[in-house]
Structure formats: structure tokens, C-alpha cells
Amino acid sequence: GAGVSQSPRYKVAKRGQDVALRCDPISGHVSLFWYQQALGQGPEFLTYFQNEAQLDKSGLPSDRFFAERPEGSVSTLKIQRTQQEDSAVYLCASSWGLAETQYFGPGTRLLVL
Amino acid sequence: GENVEQHPSTLSVQEGDSAVIKCTYSDSASNYFPWYKQELGKGPQLIIDIRSNVGEKKDQRIAVTLNKTAKHFSLHITETQPEDSAVYFCAAARTGNQFYFGTGTSLTVIP
Numbered sequence: 001g002a003g004v005s006q007s008p009r010y011k012v013a014k015r016g017q018d019v020a021l022r023c024d025p026i027s028g029h030v031s032l033f034w035y036q037q038a039l040g041q042g043p044e045f046l047t048y049f050q051n052e053a054q055l056d057k058s059g060l061p062s063d064r065f066f067a068e069r070p071e072g073s074v075s076t077l078k079i080q081r082t083q084q085e086d087s088a089v090y091l092c093a094s095s096w097g098l099a100e101t102q103y104f105g106p107g108t109r110l111l112v113l
Numbered sequence: 114g115e116n117v118e119q120h121p122s123t124l125s126v127q128e129g130d131s132a133v134i135k136c137t138y139s140d141s142a143s144n145y146f147p148w149y150k151q152e153l154g155k156g157p158q159l160i161i162d163i164r165s166n167v168g169e170k171k172d173q174r175i176a177v178t179l180n181k182t183a184k185h186f187s188l189h190i191t192e193t194q195p196e197d198s199a200v201y202f203c204a205a206a207r208t209g210n211q212f213y214f215g216t217g218t219s220l221t222v223i224p
Contacts, residue, residue, distance in 0.1 A: 004156070033211065042119075042202050042214030043157065056211065091156055101147065102212060104156035 002026070004105035006092050012111045013082045021077045021108045025094030032075050033102060034067055035091040043091050049075060050097075082112045115140040117205050119215025126193050127223050134218045136203035137185040143205040146179060146186050147212070151200045160201075161188070193222045 005024045013019050025032050031050055035043035036059075045059040051072040060067070064083075069075040079086055089109050093102040116139040126132050138146075144165035149157035163170045163177045163186065170177050174193075179186040190197055203215040 006156075040217070042117075042204075042216050043212075044214070045211040048211055059211070093156075100145075101159055101162060103159070104149070106154075106156045 004092055004094055004103055006090075006105040006108050008108060009106060010109050010111075012113065015082060015084060015112055017082050017112075018078065018080045019082055019110065021079075021090050021110070023075045023077070023092030023094075023105060025073065025075070025092070026103055027073075029094035029096060029103075030072075031095045031097055031100070031102075032069055033093045033095075034075070034077050035093065036061075037089040037091055037107070039088075046077070046090075079110075082110075084112050086110060087112045115143060115205055115207075115210070115213040117203060117213045117215045119203050119218060121218060122216065123219045123221075125221045125223060128193060128195060130193055132188075132190045132193055132197070132220055132222075134188045134201055134203070134220075135185060136187070136205075136215050137183075138205040138213075139184065140205065140207065141181075141184065143207045143213075145206045145208075146177070147204050147206075148177060148188050149202045149204065149214075151202060151217075153199075157202060190220075193220075195222050195224050198222045 034046040037043045047057040049069040064080045066078045089107040091107045093104045095102045147162035151157045176189040204212040206212045
């Protein structure tokens with residue numbers, strides 16, 4: 001079956017621009033996670049949804065980061081007024097539940113110039 | 114929160130040899146420990162996982178061991194092949210919490 005998909009795969013933004021990153025989880029997966037992966041590092045947790053409810057957003061680095069999952073399936077991570085330090089790969093993962101196996105998408109590589 | 118440390122950061126082995134990657138964690142309440150393989154330009158892919166009620170798990174050439182007392186777990190790859198070359202991440206999680214990842218091990222298998 002289809003895995004987790006993310007779009008766009010690559011995004012170049014000028015500093016100060018807003019960006020929106022999309023995640024399509026595996027059909028039926030209740031939980032959806034966003035992670036940020038800096039070059040040469042492991043993924044770091046940003047936020048977590050169970051269905052449409054955002055249960056944990058403790059990892060979002062600033063109020064410029066916003067995530068939503070309005071219908072409990074597709075999710076969008078939005079970054080306002082992008083900064084150079086936002087450059088990273090943004091990974092989305094989905095699972096049946098928390099602390100269960102998470103399946104990752106290919107990621108969106110964001111470069112802020 | 115949880116702190117996961119992973120060693121070594123880079124590892125080179127000859128094809129056919131074994132590779133071992135070790136991780137330690139700090140939160141004794143963590144009860145789920147997955148390992149992911151990440152190839153260049155791709156997302157992490159789960160290769161094996163273990164829960165805290167099990168000490169060892171094996172899947173063909175890959176095995177994971179867990180020592181809850183010492184709070185460490187290891188990935189063992191036997192009979193390595195060039196296609197095993199990738200970055201490997203360990204992670205720790207507990208029910209009701211998110212995954213905490215190690216910093217990764219870049220494995221190179223030399224033909």
C-alpha cells in the first residue's frame with residue numbers, strides 16, 4: 001500500500017517568506033508526527049496529532065511554526081517569516097498510535113536563503 | 114525528557130564482517146526502542162524494534178539487544194553487504210510520549 005508522502009520534496013525560500021509543507025499519512029493512521037532533521041543529526045520532535053487534535057506542540061521552536069490537521073488525515077506545517085536557521089529536512093511520520101511503530105515520509109528539504 | 118546517546122558516529126567494516134551500534138537512554142520509563150535506516154535523500158525506514166519486556170530480537174541478519182538495567186540497547190548486523198551502507202538511528206519512547214532519536218551512525222560497508 002501507499003506509504004507516507006510529503007510535498008514539496010524541495011523548497012527554496014527567501015528569508016521572510018512563508019512556506020507550507022504538506023504530509024499525507026498512511027490511510028487509517030491515527031497519529032501524525034512532524035520532526036525537524038538538521039544536517040548530520042537525528043530527527044527532533046516538533047509536534048504530534050491524534051486525529052485532528054494537536055496533543056503536543058512542545059517541540060515547535062517558535063511561534064512562527066504552526067501545524068494543523070483539520071480533518072484528521074492530511075497535515076500542513078506552516079513556517080511564517082522563514083529564517084536561515086529554519087533550513088532543515090522536515091519529516092512527517094504516521095502510526096496507529098503513540099509509541100507504536102512510526103512510518104516516515106521522504107521529507108521536505110527546506111533551504112532558506 | 115529523554116536523552117539518547119549513540120556510538121559510534123561513523124563505522125567502516127569489510128563486506129561480510131559484523132557491525133555493532135550502541136545506544137544509551139536516560140529515561141527508565143522508556144519501553145519501546147526502534148532502529149531506523151536512512152539512505153541519502155530518503156526518510157528513515159524502520160528495520161527492527163524491541164519492547165522493554167524482551168531482551169533480544171532477531172530478524173535474519175539483524176538483531177537488537179536490550180539491557181534495561183544498564184539502560185542501553187544495541188544493533189547487530191551480521192554478514193554485512195554494501196547495500197547496508199546508510200545512516201542508522203536508534204530511538205527511545207515511552208507510552209504517551211514522542212520518539213527521541215540518537216544522533217546517528219554512518220555505516221560504510223567496503224566491498
